[in-house]
Amino acid sequence: MKLTSAPSFPPRFARTVLYTHCALALAFMTASAIAADAVQILPAISVTTEKAGTLNAPASTGSNLYLTPFQTPASVDVITRAQIEQRGDASLVDAITRAAGISSMGHPGNSGSSLSARGFTDTTSVMRLYDGTRQYGGVGLSFPFDTWSVDRIEVLRGPASVIYGDGAIGGVVNVIPKKPTRGAIRNEVQATVGTDNTQQLEFGSGGAINNKLSYRIDLSGDRSDGWVDMGDSKNLTFSGALQLDVSSDFRLKLSYAQGRQEPMRYFGTPLINGQQLEALREKNYNVGDSKIQYDDRWTELSAEWTPNVDTTVRSKLYYIDSKRHWRNAETYNYNSDSSLIDRSDNTEIMHDQTQIGNTTDATFRGRLFGLKNQVSVGFDLSSSSFQHTNNTYQGIPNPAAVNPYNPVPGTFLSNEPTIPRYRNKAEQYSVFAENRLELTEKWSLLGGLRYDHAEVSRADLVAGTAAFNQQYSNAGWRLGSVYNIQPDLAIYGQYAEAADPVGGLLMISAANSKFDLSTGKQFEIGVKKSFWQKKGEWTLAAYSIKKNNLLTRDTNNPSVRIQVGERSSKGIEGTLAMTFAPGWQLDANAAILHAQFDDFNDSVGTPAVAVSRNGKTPPDVAERLANVWLSWNFQPDWTASTGLRYVGKRHADNANTLTMPAYTTTDLALQWQATRDTTLTLRGYNVFDKQYFTTAYYSGTQWFNGPGRQIQLTVNHRF
Numbered sequence: 001m002k003l004t005s006a007p008s009f010p011p012r013f014a015r016t017v018l019y020t021h022c023a024l025a026l027a028f029m030t031a032s033a034i035a036a037d038a039v040q041i042l043p044a045i046s047v048t049t050e051k052a053g054t055l056n057a058p059a060s061t062g063s064n065l066y067l068t069p070f071q072t073p074a075s076v077d078v079i080t081r082a083q084i085e086q087r088g089d090a091s092l093v094d095a096i097t098r099a100a101g102i103s104s105m106g107h108p109g110n111s112g113s114s115l116s117a118r119g120f121t122d123t124t125s126v127m128r129l130y131d132g133t134r135q136y137g138g139v140g141l142s143f144p145f146d147t148w149s150v151d152r153i154e155v156l157r158g159p160a161s162v163i164y165g166d167g168a169i170g171g172v173v174n175v176i177p178k179k180p181t182r183g184a185i186r187n188e189v190q191a192t193v194g195t196d197n198t199q200q201l202e203f204g205s206g207g208a209i210n211n212k213l214s215y216r217i218d219l220s221g222d223r224s225d226g227w228v229d230m231g232d233s234k235n236l237t238f239s240g241a242l243q244l245d246v247s248s249d250f251r252l253k254l255s256y257a258q259g260r261q262e263p264m265r266y267f268g269t270p271l272i273n274g275q276q277l278e279a280l281r282e283k284n285y286n287v288g289d290s291k292i293q294y295d296d297r298w299t300e301l302s303a304e305w306t307p308n309v310d311t312t313v314r315s316k317l318y319y320i321d322s323k324r325h326w327r328n329a330e331t332y333n334y335n336s337d338s339s340l341i342d343r344s345d346n347t348e349i350m351h352d353q354t355q356i357g358n359t360t361d362a363t364f365r366g367r368l369f370g371l372k373n374q375v376s377v378g379f380d381l382s383s384s385s386f387q388h389t390n391n392t393y394q395g396i397p398n399p400a401a402v403n404p405y406n407p408v409p410g411t412f413l414s415n416e417p418t419i420p421r422y423r424n425k426a427e428q429y430s431v432f433a434e435n436r437l438e439l440t441e442k443w444s445l446l447g448g449l450r451y452d453h454a455e456v457s458r459a460d461l462v463a464g465t466a467a468f469n470q471q472y473s474n475a476g477w478r479l480g481s482v483y484n485i486q487p488d489l490a491i492y493g494q495y496a497e498a499a500d501p502v503g504g505l506l507m508i509s510a511a512n513s514k515f516d517l518s519t520g521k522q523f524e525i526g527v528k529k530s531f532w533q534k535k536g537e538w539t540l541a542a543y544s545i546k547k548n549n550l551l552t553r554d555t556n557n558p559s560v561r562i563q564v565g566e567r568s569s570k571g572i573e574g575t576l577a578m579t580f581a582p583g584w585q586l587d588a589n590a591a592i593l594h595a596q597f598d599d600f601n602d603s604v605g606t607p608a609v610a611v612s613r614n615g616k617t618p619p620d621v622a623e624r625l626a627n628v629w630l631s632w633n634f635q636p637d638w639t640a641s642t643g644l645r646y647v648g649k650r651h652a653d654n655a656n657t658l659t660m661p662a663y664t665t666t667d668l669a670l671q672w673q674a675t676r677d678t679t680l681t682l683r684g685y686n687v688f689d690k691q692y693f694t695t696a697y698y699s700g701t702q703w704f705n706g707p708g709r710q711i712q713l714t715v716n717h718r719f
Contacts, residue, residue, distance in 0.1 A: 052534070052535050052536050052537060052577040052578050052579045052585065053530070053534070053536070053537030053577035053578075054069065054077075054078040054080060054537075054577075055068065055069050055070040055528055055530055055537050055539070056068050056069075056070055056530065056534070057069075057078065059072070059076055059078055059154050060132060060154065060174065060176070061076060061129075061132075061154035061155070061156050061172060061174040062074050062076040062154070062156045062160075062163070063163070063376075063434060063436075063446070063448075064163065064361055064363065064376040064378065064432075064434050065363060065374045065376050065434055065436050065446075066312075066363070067436070069528070070490060070528055070530070071436075071444070071482060072446070072480075072482070072492075073446055073480025073481055073482050073492035073493065073494040073524075074156060074157075074158060074480065074492075074494055074524065075100070075156070075157040075158060075524070075526065075539070075541045075543075075573060076154065076155070076156050076157075077099045077100060077154070077155040077157075077575065077589075078152055078153070078154050078155075079095060079096075079098060079099060079152060079153040079154075079155070080152050081150070081151050081152055081178075083098075083587070083629075084147050084150060084153075086629070086631060086641060086669070087629060087641075087643060087667070087669075088667070088669060088681065088683045088685075088712070088714070089147055090146055090147055090148070090192075090200065090222070091145070091146065091147070092144055092145050092146055092147055092150070092153075092175065093106055093112065093113065093115075093145075095147050095150070095153060096115065096153055096155065096173055097115070097627075097645070098627050098629070098643075098645070099153070099155040099589070099627075100155075100157070100573045100574070100575050100589035100590070100591050100625070100627070101117055101118060101157055101571070101573045101589075101591035101593070101625055102115055102116070102117050102155060102157075102171075102173075102625075103115065103116045103117075103620075103622045103625055103647055103650075104116075104694060104695070105121055105122070105620040105694070105695040106694070106695065107267070107268070107695055107697055107704055108263070108265075108266075108267060108292055108326060108328070108330075109140070109697070109698070110122065110123060110140035111140040111141055111142040111294060111324065112142075112145075112263060113128060113140055113141040113142065113145075114126070114140065115128075115170075115173065116170070116620055116621055116622065117157055117170035117171040118157055118158060118170050118171060118543065118545060118569055118571065118593065119170070119545065119567070119568075119569025119571070119593055119594075119595030119618065119621050120169050120170030120171075120500075120545070120547065120567075120569070120595075120621075121170070121618065121619075121620050121621065123139070123140055123141060123167070123504065124167050124500050124501055124502075124503065124504055125167065125168070125169050125170040125500050125547075126168070126170040126171050126172075126173070127160065127164055127167050127168040127171070127172045127173070128141050128172075128173050128175070129164065129172060129173065129174040129175065130143070130144060130175050130177075130257075130298060131174075131175070131176055131177055131255075131300070132174060132176075132359075133298075133300070133316070133318055133320075133357075133359070134164060134165070134167075135320055135322070135353070135355060136355055136357075136382055136384045136426060136428060136505070136506065137353070137384060137386060137424075137426065137504050137505050137506030137507065139351070139353070139386065139504040139506050139507050140504075142259075142261060142294035142296055142322060142324055143237075143257070143259045143294070143296035143298065143322065144175055144177075144237070144257070144259065145235065145237070145259060145261055146220055146222070146235065146237060148190075148202045148204070148218055148220035148237070149177050149178055149204070149218035149220070149237065149239040149257070150175055150176070150177060150178070151176050151177060151178045151179065152176050153173065153174070153175055153176070154173070154174040154176065155171065155172075155173050155174075156171055156172045156173075156174075157170075157171040157541075157573070158170075158171055158494075158496065158522050158524055158543060158545070159476070159478070159496040159497070159498035159520055159521075159522045159545070160172040160496075160498070163432070163434075163448065163450065165380070165428075165430055165450065165452045166452055166472075166474055166476075166498070166499040166500060166501055166517055167499075167500055167501060168498060168500075169498050169499075169500050169518075169520040169522075169545065169547055177218075177239055177241075177255075177257070178204070178206065178216050178218060178239075179216055179241055179243070179253075180206060180214035180215050180216045180241050180242065180243035180253065181206060181207065181208075181214060181216070182207075182208050182214055183207050183208055184207055184208070185205065185206070185207030185208070185209075186205070186206065186207055186718060186719075187203070187204065187205045187718065187719050188202075188203070188204040188205070188716065188717070188718045188719075189201075189202070189203050189204075189716075189717050189719075190202040190203075190714060190715065190716040190717075191714070191715050192222075192712050192713065192714040192715075193712065193713055194683075194710055194711055194712030194713065195709070195710050195711050195712070196224050196225045196226055196227055196231075196710065197223075197224060197225040198222070198223075198224040198225075198710070198712060199222065199223055199224070200220070200221070200222040200714075201220070201221055201222075202218070202219065202220040202221075203218070203219045203220075204216075204217070204218045204219075205217050205218075211245075212244055212245050212246075213242065213243070213244055213245075214242075214243045214245075215240070215241065215242050215243070216239075216240065216241045217238075217239070217240040217241075218237075218238070218239050218240070219237070219238050220235075220236070220237050221234075221235065221236045221237075222234065222235050223235075226264045226266070227282065227705075227707045227708050227710075228264065228266050228281075228282045228283065228284045228705065229282060229283060229284040229407075230265060230266075230284045230286060230288070230290075230409065231264045231265075231266060231284060232264070233261075233262060233263050233264050234262050235259070235260065235261045235262065235263070236259070236260050237257070237258065237259035237260070238256075238257065238258050238259075239255070239256070239257035239258075240255070240256055240257075241253055241254065241255040241256075242254050249305060249306045249307055249308075250303070250304070250305045250306075251303070251304050252301070252302070252303050253300075253301075253302045253303075253304075254300075254301050255298075255299070255300045255301075255302070256297075256298070256299050256300075257296075257297070257298045258295075258296065258297045258298075259294070259295075259296045260293070260294070260295050260296075261292075261293065261294040262292065262293050263292055263294075264292075265284070265286050265290040265291065265292050265328060266284055266286065266704070267285070267286060267328060267329075267330050267331075267332070267697060267702060268332070268696070268697045268702035268703050268704045268705075269281070269283060269285075269332075269702065269703055269704075269705060270285070270332040270333055270334050270341060270701055270702050271334065271658075271701045271702075271703070272334045272404065273334070273336065276693070276703055277404075278691060279405060280404060280405070281691055281705055281708070282705075282708075283404070283405070283407060284407070284409075285329070285332045285341055285343060285402060285407050286328050286329055286409065287328065287329045287343075287346075287397045287409055287410050287411055287412045288409030288410060288411060289327075289411050289412050290327060290328040290329070290412065291325060291326065291327040291328070292325070292326055292328065293324070293325045294322070294323075294324045294325075295322070295323045295324075296320075296321070296322045296323075297319075297320070297321045297322075298318065298319075298320050299318065299319045299320075300316055300317070300318040300319075301316065301317045301318075302314070302315065302316035302317075303315050303316070309365075310364060310365040310366055311362070311363070311364055311365075312362070312363045313360075313361075313362045313363075314360065314361055314362075315358065315359070315360040315361075316358065316359055316360075317357075317358050318355075318356070318357055318358075318359075319354075319355070319356045320353075320354065320355040320356075321353070321354050322351065322352075322353040322354075323350070323351065323352055323353075324349075324350065324351040324353075325349070325350050325351075326347060326348065326349045326350075327347075327348040327412055328346075328347060328412070329343045329344070329345065329346050329347075329397040329412065330345045330346075330347050330697070331343065331344045331345040331697075331698075331699065331702070332702055333699075333701065334404070335401065338401060339404075340401040340402060340403060340404070341401065341402050341403075341404050341407065342400065342401050343396070343397045343399075343400055343401065343402065344396055344397075344400070345393055345395075346391075346393075346394070346395025346396060346397055346412050346413060346414045347390070347391070347393045347395075348390060348391045348412075348414065348418045349388070349389065349390045350387075350388075350389035350390070350418070351386065351387070351388065351389075352385075352386070352387040352389070353384070353385070353386045353387075353506065354384065354385050355382055355383070355384040355385075356382065356383050357380065357381055357382030357383065357428075358380075358381055358382075359378065359379075359380045360378055360379055360380075361376055361377065361378025361379075361432075362376065362377055362378065363375070363376040364376075368437060371437055371438055371439060372437075372438040373435065373436065373437050373438070374435070374436045375433070375434065375435045375436075376433065376434045376435075377431075377432070377433045378431070378432055378433075379429065379430065379431045379432070380428075380429065380430045380432070381428065381429040381430070382426075382427075382428050382429075383425075383426070383427055383428075384425065384426045384428070384506060385423065385424075385425050386423065386424045386425070386426075386506035386507065387420055387422075387423045387461075388420070388421055388422050388423070388424075388507065389418060389419060389420045389421065390418060390421055391414045391416040391417065391418040392416045392421075394414055394415065394416040395412070395413050395414030395415065395416065396413060397410050397411065397412060397413060398410045398411050398413050419461075419462070420461045420462075421460075421461055421462055422458055422459060422460055422461055422462075422467065423458070423459045423461055424456060424457070424458045424459075424505070424506045424507065424508065425456070425457050425458075425459075426454055426455070426456045426505055426506060427454065427455045428452070428453070428454040428455075429452075429453055430450055430451060430452040430453065431450070431451050432448070432449065432450035432451070433448065433449050433450075434446070434447070434448040434449075435447050435448075441484075442483060442484040442485075443481070443482070443483045443484070444481065444482050444483075445479075445480070445481050446478075446479075446480045446481070446482070447477070447478065447479045447480075448477060448478045448479075449475070449476075449477045450475070450476050450477070451473070451474070451475045452472075452473060452474050452475075452476070452499075453471070453472070453473045454471070454472045454473070454505065455469070455470070455471050456468075456469075456470050456471075456472065456505050456506075456508065456513065457469040457470070458508075458509075458510060458513070467510045468510045468513045468514075470513045470514070472501070472505070472516070472517055474499040474517050474519075476496070476497055476498045476499060477496070477497055478494060478495065478496035478497070479494070479495055479496075480492060480493060480494035480495070480496075481493055481494075488529065488530040488531065488534075489527070489528075489529050489530075490527070490528045490529075491525070491526070491527050491528075492525065492526050492527075492528070493523075493524065493525045493526075494522075494523070494524045494525075495521070495522070495523050495524075496521065496522050496524075497519065497520070497521045498519070498520050498521070498522075499517040499518065499519050499520070500517065500518045500519075500520065500547065501517055501518070502515045502517070502518055502549075502550075502551055502563070511561075512551070512561075515549075515551060515561075515563045516549060516563065517549070518547055518548065518549045518550055518563075519547070519548050519549055520545060520546060520547040520548070521545070521546055522543055522544065522545040522546075523543065523544050524541060524542070524543040524544075525541070525542055525543075526539060526540055526541035526542065527539065527540045527541075532578070532579075535578060535579045535580075536576075536577065536578035536579070536580070537575075537576070537577045537578070538574065538575060538576045538577075539573075539574065539575045540572070540573070540574045541572070541573045541574075542570075542571070542572050543570065543571060543573075544568070544569075544570040545568060545569050545570070546566060546567075546568040546598075547566065547567050547568070548565075548566050549563045549564070549565070549566075550563070550564075550565030550566060550567060550599075550600060551563055551565060552564060552565035552599065552600050552601045553601035553602060553603045553608075553610040564599060565597070565598075565599050565600045565601075566597075566598040566599040566600070567595070567596065567597050567598055567600065567618060568595070568596060568598050569593055569594065569595035569596075569621075570593065570594055571591060571592055571593025571594065571623075572591070572592050572593075573589070573590070573591045573592075574589065574590055574591075575588070575589040576588045576589070583632055583633035583634060584630075584631070584632055584633075585630070585631045586628075586629070586630050587627075587628070587629045587630075588626070588627065588628045588629070589626065589627050590625065590626040590627075591624070591625040591626070592623065592624055593621075593623050594623060595617055595618055595621045595623065596614075596615055596616060596617055596618075597613045597614055597615065597616050597617075597618060597654070598614060599614060600612070600613045600614065600616075600654070601613065602654050602655070611655075613654045613655065616651075616654060616655065616656045617651050617656055618651075618654070619650070619651050619652055619653060619654060619696070619700070620650050620651075620652075620695055620696070621650060621651070622647050622648040622649070622650050622662075623648050623649075624646070624647075624648030624649075624662065625646065625647060625648060626644070626645075626646040627643070627644070627645055627646070628643065628644040629641065629642075629643040630642055630643075636673075637672060637673040637674070638670070638671070638672055638673075639669075639670075639671045639673075640668075640669070640670050640671075641667075641668070641669040641670075641671070642666065642667065642668050642669075643666070643667040643668075644664060644665070644666055644667075645664065645665050645667075646662070646663070646664045647662060647663055647664075647692075648662045649661055649662045650695075652696035652700035652701070652703070653696075653700040658696070658700050658701065660693045660695075660696065660703060661692075661693070663690055663692035663693075663706075664690065665685070665686045665688075665690055665692065665706070666686065666687050666688055666690075667683070667684065667685050667686070667687065668683070668684040668687050669681060669682070669683045669684070670682045677717055677718045677719060678715070678716070678717045678718075679715070679716045679717075680713070680714070680715055680716075681713070681714045681716070682711075682712075682713055682714075683711070683712045683713075683714065684709070684710070684711050684712075685707070685709070685710040685711075685712070686706070686707060686708060686709050686710065687709060688709070689708050689709040691705065691706075691708070692705070692706045693705060693706065694706045
């Protein structure tokens, strides 16, 4: 194959993005001036008490047809704004993992964002979206990261490539921000103080400026000393949107979001003679001049046109810019001869990632063969660039060995220069379609098809040569059916085929670029039920997934990778939401699964030997998960809540010789509605100070401690 570099961003797109940034700043200044002179403010929208559950509320994730979870032949959870506030999850990952069957496996190498779902892990199998848009390449996401600007989180479990493209065999999480709304301008300010010198301050504002313009802005910042030594962190994020209702059937929205993170510079605690010691729970073995910083910018111009009640056309042009910087001593191993921690792998890495694209779709409602029918068609295209700067991960910190109980941070040292090493580019396009046909008033069929094509190239910036130019394509599809036995009871089934890359395409090496996409298929059946006049809901789902064409070791030559591997999972998931008595609300979910390698070999030892891992559980997969949240409004202005989070044992290596134990954490909250607009909340997280481990780092012997007991007081005021 002839090696050529991928084309650069189209100049017209680049100019559009530049104009968008400039227009946004001008728009907000104009909006402020208009607001000062506005004489007509629309009346406030009244708010009614929510009924339990979200099965009958439309969800944008799971289908482009604006169906409710009750109408969708798949497992879709919606975490509402009210639930986020009640649970007090400031971290986005903490909020996401309250959903059924989702656990975190975040560490600095994946920007703390990676998830595990239905036996499949990381950003190449569990996709994250921001308002329906994905950052292409699967290299770890650093935005969004907190929940202040979030309106809701929608979680679709199981293969979703037919909607969003390759990289979603485990599922999709769609983070939907707050948006401009009609109504009187309302403002909100919130302040939090807590243990570990934690401080948070947030502000939000939104509403109608006049009968054409409305806006939404959210700003949040936090800092903390952290729960480990040198665990200080600070974050700042802004999001804003200005919406113009050109007419009753056409509107434009300009959105901009920006975040900066300086998270904890913590890479875990090493095993000591095969064990984690309680005395080392708060120790940090990184160097004193370490650094982790993420800077992200998302800009979007969207349009929506509804020429009639049966037609909706949507289009959005977006630009994403992410810069990440790591400089750390990342590997720690206990030396039994010296009784010291040997530190190595002084690693400095910089990411410069950009993406520009457009997604357009149209939905039509009508009749087919006399039956009610909905159809959606669309296309998606993007151009991405990813430059990787590093020091080849070489260097030994000074000092190289430290006392486990009293580590001297020392300094970062590397004789290798930190220079740009390679640049990957991807030109991607796809076309997709969905159709829902109502065979009867009770029975519907849903089908979907998506074709994806990507051209990925890599330039060796050191040698000044092209490393590869490769093309990938895949057609994913699904077919599902929903049957309403009663108006509030539905059974469903679905079969889907999807694809995952063998690695993040914007970081894929020349050797791995020659392999095809991994493919997967899932069969799922389930039941969804609403009861007690919608005061209660429950769901139950059973599924089986197989993923083929994994990279494995050749038994005849263990130094060579071949693409014949397979892994699978099967499981059951259930959810329950109910207001079972006046003032009482219960939300609970549980997942039980079995995941295993069906055909997979490791390269072990020197000389290398191929060792079968067939039947072993893949690392970082919890086969038991559960969440419970119970709240009691015991007085008109007082609410007490408690939450339990259970994560089963997980293995830290393919051989399943290293096992992170199961854990349960307990959260408590007491809320006082001091006035109509002012709320005070006292929260306790992990109140029993349980020591637990969230994930393992690359070697499997560095485990990340979760936070200990935290107490926080929050004041919220709306005006």
